[in-house]
Amino acid sequence: MTSKKRLYALQMKIRFNFEDNLKNIEFLSASCGEGAIILTPEVALSGFCYQRMNDASEFSKLATERLIKASEDKTIITTMIENYNGKYFNNLKVFSYGVMIHKQSKTKLFPLGGEHNHFTNGDESEFCMFSVDNIKCAAINCFELRFPKIWDIVRGADIIFVPAQWGKERKEHWETLNRALAIVNQAFVVCADCANDTMAKGSAIISPFGVVIKNDNREVISAEVDLSEISKTRKYIDVGLS
Template sequence: MISKRLYALQIKTRQDFEVNLAQIGDLIQKCPQDSIVLTPEVVFSGFAYQRMEEASDFSKKVTEYLLKISNDKSIITTMIEKNGNYFYNNLKVFHKGEVIHKQAKHKLFLLGEEHLHFQAGNIEEITPFFIDGIQCGALNCFELRFIDLWKRICGAEIIFVPAQWGKARKDHYETLTKALAIANQAFVVASDSANDQMAKGSAIITPYGLVYKDDGREIVSLEADLNEVNKMRKYIHIGLELKNV
């Protein structure tokens, strides 16, 4: 069996960046060797619109720390980073002590005024990446609503969706992440904030659409049998690429 232990964190982001880093680091280090861990969107700082320079500087410390603790596991998160005169919401994949993939959030959430504080990322950055030979893809929060972005990661075996998704649209998040798994016949790992106004709904969803979630937990996990991807793509053939196993 080709398997991966998948983890979706479901935690609150506080005003104190150092407290966030300590809490998240502790949870990640509790996850076993060779696992893949997804955090909520901008979990180390929150959107921190009044502290963007500070958040960007802190992201350098976060990056150094995650490079160290990703020697024996993979970590996917997003953080505020400045490039030139602009701030970006960067999704980064840490694996074996390196950043193996980065994509800046392309679709900014107008209701949250993200467009007033962030520069939109280049759509070309939204591409598949590989973790231990497993084809993966990621959509950052609001990007989940755009089918044209689904197409950019079509074929991925695991899709990651970090979010700060509002409670008022909880059903949207849960419905769209489940649809993403079914439409792509892939595992979806969804990690949303547990802050009071957020939806929670963190989950791991199988290629068949089975949902593993618990809004009362800080960590949702599943030992994922990746052979299920090929089995589903053979069972109901819709043209997605099958891997040679």
């Protein structure tokens, strides 16, 4: 496992035009450089466009092909709306070096946002580690961050990615939970929230010791991290993860 890694959280606004959103992801990802690992907000291609779910699902087919190409020399993690057998899912996908290496459907749908009226829950069996540059990674999709059971599932990952559409009324919850996730799991956490007016922002890169790098005024949050911090933290603050 390489010692240094450049991590990015895209704190982008999500617009009504799907093509504009995809072009923005492509543009920002291209500027991140070779070997980068990039996280977008949840449903960054479309937002929760409940009146256009079928359009979003069709666009996701095109977006998948273009993100495979955009990831030829890097890794891009995002979520998108997809229809399988007449049911809509919020699917997290990992595109790495020109291949889609992982997919998981959102298992916990946010009732206050009415997600359960439009999406089908994914199966927890889809939660599993995935490897990027020999780094053990895992992902939690937005509302899933509130469930301790899911924290147990990702226990042992070296980097945990959390895409979200998290409302600004619960900004303190968002920031506190992500920092706690990093400290409890002694892992790096990359969290990306949307920058629309109703959203919390608070996108960040957080170290295993709980050091937070964030800036609510930036579209791209980035940090070159030293992955040896993981083993050092787990060795000297031993909670059984070393």
